[in-house]
Amino acid sequence: APQLDGYFKQVDEMAGSFIKRLADAVAIPSVSADPGLRPKVVEMGKFLEKELKALGATVELRELGKQPDHPEVDLPPVILGRYGNDPNKRTILVYGHYDVQPASKEDGWNTDPFALSVDEESGRMYGRGSTDDKGPVLGWINAIEAHQKAGIEFPVNLLMCFEGMEEYGSEGLDDLIKAEADKWFKDADAVCISDNYWLGTEKPCLTYGLRGCSYYKITVSGPGADLHSGVFGGTVTEPMTDLVSLLGTLVDNKGKIKIEGIDDLVAPLTEEEKALFPNIAFTMDDIYESLGSKTTIFNNKEQILMARWRYPSLSIHGIEGAFSGTGAKTVIPACVSGKFSIRTVPNMELEEVDKLVFAHIDREWERLGSNNTLKRELMHAGKWWVASPKHWNFSAASKAVQQVFGTEPDFTREGGSIPVTLTFEQATKKNVLLLPMGSSTDGAHSINEKLDKRNYIEGTKLLGAYLHYVAVEPQV
Amino acid sequence: APQLDGYFKQVDEMAGSFIKRLADAVAIPSVSADPGLRPKVVEMGKFLEKELKALGATVELRELGKQPDHPEVDLPPVILGRYGNDPNKRTILVYGHYDVQPASKEDGWNTDPFALSVDEESGRMYGRGSTDDKGPVLGWINAIEAHQKAGIEFPVNLLMCFEGMEEYGSEGLDDLIKAEADKWFKDADAVCISDNYWLGTEKPCLTYGLRGCSYYKITVSGPGADLHSGVFGGTVTEPMTDLVSLLGTLVDNKGKIKIEGIDDLVAPLTEEEKALFPNIAFTMDDIYESLGSKTTIFNNKEQILMARWRYPSLSIHGIEGAFSGTGAKTVIPACVSGKFSIRTVPNMELEEVDKLVFAHIDREWERLGSNNTLKRELMHAGKWWVASPKHWNFSAASKAVQQVFGTEPDFTREGGSIPVTLTFEQATKKNVLLLPMGSSTDGAHSINEKLDKRNYIEGTKLLGAYLHYVAVEPQV
Ligand SMILES: [Zn+2]
Ligand SMILES: [Zn+2]
Ligand SMILES: [Zn+2]
Ligand SMILES: [Zn+2]
Numbered sequence: 021a022p023q024l025d026g027y028f029k030q031v032d033e034m035a036g037s038f039i040k041r042l043a044d045a046v047a048i049p050s051v052s053a054d055p056g057l058r059p060k061v062v063e064m065g066k067f068l069e070k071e072l073k074a075l076g077a078t079v080e081l082r083e084l085g086k087q088p089d090h091p092e093v094d095l096p097p098v099i100l101g102r103y104g105n106d107p108n109k110r111t112i113l114v115y116g117h118y119d120v121q122p123a124s125k126e127d128g129w130n131t132d133p134f135a136l137s138v139d140e141e142s143g144r145m146y147g148r149g150s151t152d153d154k155g156p157v158l159g160w161i162n163a164i165e166a167h168q169k170a171g172i173e174f175p176v177n178l179l180m181c182f183e184g185m186e187e188y189g190s191e192g193l194d195d196l197i198k199a200e201a202d203k204w205f206k207d208a209d210a211v212c213i214s215d216n217y218w219l220g221t222e223k224p225c226l227t228y229g230l231r232g233c234s235y236y237k238i239t240v241s242g243p244g245a246d247l248h249s250g251v252f253g254g255t256v257t258e259p260m261t262d263l264v265s266l267l268g269t270l271v272d273n274k275g276k277i278k279i280e281g282i283d284d285l286v287a288p289l290t291e292e293e294k295a296l297f298p299n300i301a302f303t304m305d306d307i308y309e310s311l312g313s314k315t316t317i318f319n320n321k322e323q324i325l326m327a328r329w330r331y332p333s334l335s336i337h338g339i340e341g342a343f344s345g346t347g348a349k350t351v352i353p354a355c356v357s358g359k360f361s362i363r364t365v366p367n368m369e370l371e372e373v374d375k376l377v378f379a380h381i382d383r384e385w386e387r388l389g390s391n392n393t394l395k396r397e398l399m400h401a402g403k404w405w406v407a408s409p410k411h412w413n414f415s416a417a418s419k420a421v422q423q424v425f426g427t428e429p430d431f432t433r434e435g436g437s438i439p440v441t442l443t444f445e446q447a448t449k450k451n452v453l454l455l456p457m458g459s460s461t462d463g464a465h466s467i468n469e470k471l472d473k474r475n476y477i478e479g480t481k482l483l484g485a486y487l488h489y490v491a492v493e494p495q496v
Numbered sequence: 497a498p499q500l501d502g503y504f505k506q507v508d509e510m511a512g513s514f515i516k517r518l519a520d521a522v523a524i525p526s527v528s529a530d531p532g533l534r535p536k537v538v539e540m541g542k543f544l545e546k547e548l549k550a551l552g553a554t555v556e557l558r559e560l561g562k563q564p565d566h567p568e569v570d571l572p573p574v575i576l577g578r579y580g581n582d583p584n585k586r587t588i589l590v591y592g593h594y595d596v597q598p599a600s601k602e603d604g605w606n607t608d609p610f611a612l613s614v615d616e617e618s619g620r621m622y623g624r625g626s627t628d629d630k631g632p633v634l635g636w637i638n639a640i641e642a643h644q645k646a647g648i649e650f651p652v653n654l655l656m657c658f659e660g661m662e663e664y665g666s667e668g669l670d671d672l673i674k675a676e677a678d679k680w681f682k683d684a685d686a687v688c689i690s691d692n693y694w695l696g697t698e699k700p701c702l703t704y705g706l707r708g709c710s711y712y713k714i715t716v717s718g719p720g721a722d723l724h725s726g727v728f729g730g731t732v733t734e735p736m737t738d739l740v741s742l743l744g745t746l747v748d749n750k751g752k753i754k755i756e757g758i759d760d761l762v763a764p765l766t767e768e769e770k771a772l773f774p775n776i777a778f779t780m781d782d783i784y785e786s787l788g789s790k791t792t793i794f795n796n797k798e799q800i801l802m803a804r805w806r807y808p809s810l811s812i813h814g815i816e817g818a819f820s821g822t823g824a825k826t827v828i829p830a831c832v833s834g835k836f837s838i839r840t841v842p843n844m845e846l847e848e849v850d851k852l853v854f855a856h857i858d859r860e861w862e863r864l865g866s867n868n869t870l871k872r873e874l875m876h877a878g879k880w881w882v883a884s885p886k887h888w889n890f891s892a893a894s895k896a897v898q899q900v901f902g903t904e905p906d907f908t909r910e911g912g913s914i915p916v917t918l919t920f921e922q923a924t925k926k927n928v929l930l931l932p933m934g935s936s937t938d939g940a941h942s943i944n945e946k947l948d949k950r951n952y953i954e955g956t957k958l959l960g961a962y963l964h965y966v967a968v969e970p971q972v
Contacts, residue, residue, distance in 0.1 A: 235824045244788015250912020253839050254809030255800050257791045261749045268744035273737045312720015315733045315867045324731050333730030338819030348711045348875045363729045391791045399824045436726020
C-alpha cells in the first residue's frame with residue numbers, strides 16, 4: 021500500500037492556507053445564472069488558471085462562444101489543465117465546476133454568502149460555493165501543492181476539466197468534451213468527478229449510479245382566450261378539467277406509476293443487489309430530517325433507498341397557463357400545460373418510455389371524449405447511468421477512504437442526474453467514479469451553504485490518497 | 497303613455513356635446529387598481545360632482561377611509577347625488593362606477609386608451625371606460641341636461657350613487673350602502689343599475705338574475721420545503737399527486753358537478769321558465785365567436801343559456817405553490833393549493849353548498865389514505881340574485897325599450913355576479929333592475945374597449961324614457 025503519512029502531515033500543516041484559498045475563491049461571486057456577474061465567473065476561472073500555473077501545470081482556456089439565451093455575453097471558458105506527463109504513470113481526468121448558485125443576504129443567509137465564515141467550534145465553513153463545487157475543485161489543487169511542499173512524487177498524470185456554467189445547464193460543455201475526447205482527454209485511463217455528497221454526515225461514499233430524467237409536457241387548449249367563469253362556466257369544455265383528469269391517471273400517492281408497461285422495463289432486483297442495502301449508513305431519521313416531515317411512502321430504509329436509486333418515479337411538477345397567484349381569480353384558463361417527469365433507471369430504454377407515456381396519454385384522452393385539443397411532448401431527457409463498483413477506479417477509491425477515514429465507504433447511487441457523468445463515460449469510454457467531498461447537510465443550493473472543515477481537509481487527503489491508490493490498483 | 501318626442505329630439509341635437517362629455521371623462525385615467533393613479537380617480541369623482549352641481553343637483557362626497565391593502569392612500573369618495581325632491585314623484589336610485597380597468601397602449605390597443613377615438617363610419621367610440629362604466633353614468637347626467645334644455649319636467653326624483661373602486665372589489669361600498677339605506681337612499685322606490693351588457697349587439701335586454709360564486713381553496717402539504725424530484729421522487733407522498741386526485745373528483749368535462757347532493761339544491765326547471773329561452777336573441781354562432789372556438793358542451797342555444805344562467809357550474813382555476821413557469825423545473829412542491837369555484841343559482845343555500853363541498857373533499861381525502869395534511873377553506877362567497885321580471889320597475893323599462901328601440905327587450909340573466917345588486921336589494925328592500933347600455937362586443941375589460949354611438953345616444957334616450965315610464969307604471 022502507498023505510504024501516505026508524509027502527504028497527510030503536509031495537508032494538516034497547510035490546512036490554514038487551504039482554507040485561505042477557499043475563502044479567496046468564495047469571495048468571487050461567480051454566479052453563472054446572472055449575466056451581469058459574468059465577469060466574476062471569468063475572474064474565478066482566471067483564479068484557477070493562476071493557481072494551477074503557479075504549481076507548474078499546463079493550462080488552456082477554452083472559449084465556448086456566446087450564451088444562447090443571452091447572446092450579449094460570452095460563456096465563461098472551460099479550464100483545461102494537465103499536471104504531469106509521464107507515460108509510465110496512469111492518467112486520471114477530474115472534473116469540477118467553478119460557478120455557483122445565486123445567493124444574497126436577503127434570501128435569509130446568516131452571513132455574507134460571498135465571505136467565507138468559519139465557525140471554529142463546529143468547524144462549519146459557510147459560503148456560497150464552499151461545498152458546491154469550489155471546495156472539491158480546490159481540493160485537487162491543494163493535493164498538488166501538498167505533494168510539492170512535502171517533496172513527494174505525484175503518483176499520476178492529472179487532467180483537469182473545470183467548467184463555469186454547471187449551475188445553468190452546462191451550456192456548451194457536451195460539445196467540448198466530445199471534441200477533446202481524443203485531444204486533451206486522450207490519455208485518460210479513468211475519470212473522477214467530485215460534485216455530489218455523502219449520504220449522511222459521518223461516512224464517505226462512492227457513487228456508481230444515477231437515475232435519468234424524462235420530462236414531459238401535456239397541453240390542453242380550447243377557447244381562443246382565457247374566459248370568465250361567470251360568463252362561460254357550464255357552457256364550455258374546460259381545458260383544466262381535462263388536464264386534471266389526465267394528470268390524475270399517471271401515478272398514485274404510493275408512488276405507483278400507472279402508465280401501462282413502465283414497470284416491465286425495470287431491471288429485476290437481484291439478491292446480490294438487495295444485500296447491499298441493509299449495510300448502508302442511513303436511517304429513517306435521516307430522511308425525515310431532510311424532508312422536514314414524516315410523509316414518506318415507506319417506513320424502512322431499504323425500500324426508501326431502492327425507491328430513490330433503483331426504481332423509477334413520476335412527479336407532477338405543476339401547471340403552466342392556469343391561475344397560480346395568491347387570491348381568488350375566477351378565470352377559465354384557455355390553454356394549460358401539465359408538466360411531469362419520470363426518473364428512469366436500468367434497463368429503461370428512453371424511446372420505449374416515451375412510447376409508453378404517449379400511448380397512455382392518448383388512450384386516456386380518447387376515454388375523456390373531449391372536444392378540446394391535446395398536445396403532448398418530451399421536453400428533455402437525460403439517461404440514467406450505472407458504473408461497475410468493482411472496477412479498479414472504485415476499488416482504489418475505496419482503499420483511499422479506508423486509509424483516510426478508517427472505514428469502508430458506502431457504495432451508493434443517487435436519485436438525481438449529473439448529466440456530465442454520462443457525457444464523460446460516453447466520450448472517453450472509461451470508468452467514471454463519483455467521489456464526493458461534502459456531506460448531506462451542506463445545503464448545496466440553499467441558504468447558508470457550508471463545507472465542514474473536516475470534509476475539506478480530510479477530503480483533500482482523500483483526493484491525494486485516491487490518486488496514489490488508483491496509480492497502482494491492478495486491473496481486474 | 498308618456499310623450500317623449502321632445503326629449504328624444506333634444507338628445508339627438510345634443511349628441512355632439514354628450515360625446516364631448518364622454519371624451520372628457522375618458523381622458524381622466526381613473527384606474528382604481530393603481531394606487532399611483534388614485535388622484536386621477538378622485539379627479540374623475542370631482543368631474544361628476546361638478547357636472548351634477550352645474551345641473552342643480554345636490555351632491556355629497558362620502559369618504560371611505562384608507563385602502564386596506566394600500567394604507568398609504570385614501571379610497572376615492574362615493575358620489576351621492578339627488579336631483580329633485582318632489583314628494584308626489586317616485587324616487588329612483590341609480591348606481592354606476594367612475595373608475596376603470598387598467599389600460600396601456602402597450603397591451604395592444606389600437607388607439608390611446610385614454611383618448612376617446614370615434615370611428616365615424618362604424619360609430620364605434622374606443623376608450624377605456626367608454627362602456628364600463630363612464631358611458632352609462634354620463635347617460636343619467638345627459639338625461640337630466642336634455643330635460644332642462646328641452647324644458648321638460650323631470651319625471652322622478654333621482655338618487656345617484658357613483659363609486660370609484662368597483663374594478664378593485666368595491667372596497668368600502670357595502671358598508672356605505674347599508675349606512676345610507678335609511679338616509680340618502682331612504683326615499684328610493686326602486687333601483688336601477690346600468691353596468692352590464694346586452695346579450696348580443698342588436699337587441700336591448702333587461703337583466704333579472706345573476707349567479708352567485710363560492711370560491712374554494714384546498715391545500716395539501718407535507719414536506720418542510722420544496723424538494724428535488726431526483727433526490728426524493730418515489731420516497732415521499734407528493735402533495736401534487738394528492739391534490740390532482742382531489743381536483744379530479746369535482747367535475748367532469750361535460751360540466752357535471754360530481755359533488756354529491758349539489759344538484760338536489762337547484763330549483764327545478766318549470767315549463768314557464770323553459771318557454772322563455774327559445775325566443776331569446778342568441779345563436780350558437782354568438783357563443784362560438786365569444787369563445788373563439790367551438791368547444792362548447794352543448795350545441796343548442798337553449799341548453800347553453802340555461803347552463804350559463806340557471807344551472808350551477810364548477811371551474812378549476814389553477815394551483816398555487818406548484819411550478820407554473822415556462823421551462824422544465826424538477827421540483828416536488830411541498831405545499832400546493834387548488835382553487836375552484838362553484839357558480840350558484842336558486843335555490844342553493846350557500847351554507848349548504850359549503851357543507852356538501854367539504855363533506856365531499858373529506859370523503860375523497862379519506863379514500864386517498866394520504867399521510868399529507870389537508871386544509872380546505874371557503875375563500876369568498878357571493879349569493880345569486882333573482883328579481884321578479886314582472887315587477888313594475890321591469891315593465892316600465894320594457895315599455896321604454898319598445899319606445900326607443902321599437903322592439904321588446906330580452907329578459908336575461910347572467911352567469912357572473914355583480915355583488916352590488918344584492919347589496920342594494922337587501923339594504924333598500926326594493927326591486928333592482930339591471931338596465932344595460934353597452935353591447936356584447938364592447939370588450940369591457942379588454943383592449944380596445946368601445947361603446948357604440950348608437951348605444952350611447954339611444955341609451956341616453958332609454959334611461960330618460962325609463963324614468964318617464966317608471967314614474968307612472970302602476971304597481972301590480
Ligand atoms: Zn455542483
Ligand atoms: Zn450545484
Ligand atoms: Zn363595470
Ligand atoms: Zn368592469
